Amino acid sequence: MKILKEQFESIAQKFGTPLYVYHAEKINEQYQKLVTAFSILDTQFFYACKALTNINILRYIKELGCNVDCSSINEVKLAILAGFEPQRILYTSNGIAFSEIEEAAEIGVHINIDSLSNLEKFGKKYGHSYPVGIRIRPNILAGGNLKISTGHDGSKFGIPINQLDKIEEIVSSTNLLIRSLHIHTGSDIKDPSVFVKGMEVLFELIPHFPELEVIDLGGGFKVPYKPEEKETDVILLAQKIKETFNKHLIAGNKKFQVWFEPGKFLVSECGFLLTKVTVLKNAGDIIFAAVDSGFNHLIRPMMYDAYHHIENISNPTGELKVYTITGNICETDTFAADRALNEIREGDTLVFYNAGAYGFEMSSNYNARFKPAEIIIKEGTASLIRKRDTWDDLLKGQIGVL
Numbered sequence: 001m002k003i004l005k006e007q008f009e010s011i012a013q014k015f016g017t018p019l020y021v022y023h024a025e026k027i028n029e030q031y032q033k034l035v036t037a038f039s040i041l042d043t044q045f046f047y048a049c050k051a052l053t054n055i056n057i058l059r060y061i062k063e064l065g066c067n068v069d070c071s072s073i074n075e076v077k078l079a080i081l082a083g084f085e086p087q088r089i090l091y092t093s094n095g096i097a098f099s100e101i102e103e104a105a106e107i108g109v110h111i112n113i114d115s116l117s118n119l120e121k122f123g124k125k126y127g128h129s130y131p132v133g134i135r136i137r138p139n140i141l142a143g144g145n146l147k148i149s150t151g152h153d154g155s156k157f158g159i160p161i162n163q164l165d166k167i168e169e170i171v172s173s174t175n176l177l178i179r180s181l182h183i184h185t186g187s188d189i190k191d192p193s194v195f196v197k198g199m200e201v202l203f204e205l206i207p208h209f210p211e212l213e214v215i216d217l218g219g220g221f222k223v224p225y226k227p228e229e230k231e232t233d234v235i236l237l238a239q240k241i242k243e244t245f246n247k248h249l250i251a252g253n254k255k256f257q258v259w260f261e262p263g264k265f266l267v268s269e270c271g272f273l274l275t276k277v278t279v280l281k282n283a284g285d286i287i288f289a290a291v292d293s294g295f296n297h298l299i300r301p302m303m304y305d306a307y308h309h310i311e312n313i314s315n316p317t318g319e320l321k322v323y324t325i326t327g328n329i330c331e332t333d334t335f336a337a338d339r340a341l342n343e344i345r346e347g348d349t350l351v352f353y354n355a356g357a358y359g360f361e362m363s364s365n366y367n368a369r370f371k372p373a374e375i376i377i378k379e380g381t382a383s384l385i386r387k388r389d390t391w392d393d394l395l396k397g398q399i400g401v402l
């Protein structure tokens with residue numbers, strides 16, 4: 001990691017800023033942690049590619065042996081393009097037209113259905129011929145904050161657990177083959193007991209689906225955003241899950257495969273956003289440092305109140321001073337308020353940590369600004385994997401009729 005940091009200034013000079021930088025080996029390190037921890041269970045991992053879909057990242061993750069989880073048909077098509085075979089692709093749909101599910105079924109990927117309406121349509125069309133998964137809303141409140149909580153009793157995701165009778169009606173009337181039950185309670189979950197709680201909910205359902213083979217516990221493992229934070233202890237989590245299975249196996253005497261859909265855990269820490277300080281403004285109580293980026297490039301602080309660690313790599317031994325770091329768009333776009341950083345001068349390079357997951361992927365051209373370039377560092381070599389937008393990208397698709 002130290003070598004990587006030393007490369008940042010030269011990379012910023014060579015490729016310009018703002019710039020997304022991904023460290024391939026860090027993704028591998030995270031994946032190996034999961035594989036090692038869960039070797040005590042029959043487990044499959046599906047990378048939740050909504051976090052970062054650059055085709056190079058997808059290819060790299062495929063080469064590691066990981067599968068992929070998609071949340072749109074276009075993500076499914078990107079995964080195919082990256083070389084994933086359909087049986088290594090999971091499509092967890094929500095709120096979509098049935099035609100998109102039909103398209104996914106034509107490709108032959110695993111499908112999780114999250115509404116009674118689509119479940120019924122699926123049953124009528126495919127009956128017992130296409131094994132399918134059901135996304136259950138377990139009514140569990142978990143996750144870093146409400147915006148990233150997806151399993152609670154007010155959430156749009158999944159079929160509420162209390163509608164089990166309706167699920168059963170559809171399954172029996174259309175002779176559906178339910179192969180998996182899925183939950184995803186939220187993101188940023190450190191406490192293993194949340195996953196155990198989710199399993200307990202699913203275990204109640206197991207007797208209702210005799211052809212079940214897979215328990216899909218979704219993603220949501222925590223990563224450290226602040227230097228003092230710790231990630232989810234995946235070794236402990238694996239043990240807890242095994243214990244829970246053992247407890248229930250005694251009663252059910254059936255073996256299940258466990259699926260996980262990690263997004264952040266695989267790619268958050270591999271990514272950095274490199275920016276340049278454009279303006280320093282001493283406004284009395286507050287010193288604002290504006291950078292050549294904004295929430296059009298990294299929306300997490302404004303959208304989720306997310307903390308991103310920031311370093312001034314141009315002045316690492318400078319005196320610590322308190323700054324509010326903002327962007328350059330015409331909107332309040334605070335990246336960090338009252339943050340102690342080594343003294344900042346205009347032109348300095350600030351590095352934002354944990355920018356791999358939901359960073360570039362959620363970026364936009366708001367204020368008609370260009371999206372940043374992306375590069376990957378693998379075996380010490382930095383390669384461009386997406387060009388910075390140009391003027392043509394802003395006009396792409398527009399039709400001048402007036």
Ligand SMILES: Cc1ncc(COP(=O)(O)O)c(C=O)c1O
Pocket residue numbers: 048051069092184186187188218219220221261262263264265357
């Ligand atoms: C269905 C599903 N699976 C997996 C994930 C990945 O979550 P995370 O990036 O927190 O691991 C998400 C993210 O919201 C999701 O909606």
